[in-house]
Amino acid sequence: MRSILRDALITTMLVGAVSVALAARNPQEHQHPGTHPEGGAHRHPDAAKLKNPVAANAESIAAGKALYEKQCAGCHGDTGKGDGAMGEELNPKPANLTDADWKHGSTDGEIFVVIRDGVKSTGMKPHARKMTAHQMWDVVNYVRSIAAH
Ligand code: HEC
Structure with missing residues (x-):
């Protein structure tokens, strides 16, 4: 049970990190002139x-x-x-x-x-x-x- 929870937590963190990275690469998101x-x-x-x-x-x-x-x-x-x-x-x-x-x-x-x-x-x-x-x-x-x- 414990390890399932831990896996779920790790997965959530990974998904979060990947979407942050993808958002940063999306040119539409850039605000730099x-x-x-x-x-x-x-x-x-x-x-x-x-x-x-x-x-x-x-x-x-x-x-x-x-x-x-x-x-x-x-x-x-x-x-x-x-x-x-x-x-x-x-x-x-x-x-x-x-x-x-x-x-x-x-x-x-x-x-x-x-x-x-x-x-x-x-x-x-x-x-x-x-x-x-x-x-x-x-x-x-x-x-x-x-x-x-
Ligand atoms: C070493 C080569 C180089 C020099 C020197 C240079 N440019 Fe550029 N310039 C470029 C390139 C390459 C692009 C295209 C960038 C792109 O496609 O996003 C560009 C894009 C531009 C744009 C954007 C045009 C548009 O369609 O929105 C302007 C304005 C501009 N340059 C003005 C200047 C001015 C004024 C100077 C001198 C102060 C200058 N450039 C010097 C290479 C140069």
Whole structure:
């Protein structure tokens, strides 16, 4: 009797551990911005709420373009089509930033968070240490200016 109870207890614990592990692997459960490299299009609601503090004027877009050419064009291409030489070997490939498809969301905040935090397990690395927040918003303004919407 005792051992049956013990077995039942162990089984319950195992089932619990396995379902916790499975839940952690389910991409839908992740709340981290900039993840889901394997998934399809999805949104990042918390990132979408971030307000762009930098007006998308000519000065900001020009600053963003200069930063883009240095830090992004190698992978995303000179015109943003995702065809930079550095991206050829990458899987997934660098995104086309000029089309209307946004795997990680199309708001300023979602684009900002992808640039800041990168996309885990892909060639898209975090840029938080390479640029100030203001510079990253300039890049967001530039990317929005070349995007289809
Ligand atoms: C080393 C190559 C590389 C560099 C450099 C790079 N990216 Fe990326 N980027 C990628 C890859 C690969 C993806 C696709 C990730 C995915 O499919 O989830 C990506 C995805 C993105 C996305 C998401 C697009 C979408 O559809 O939601 C944005 C926005 C983006 N990059 C902007 C930038 C900007 C801006 C810079 C420069 C500050 C930059 N990237 C630098 C490789 C790069």
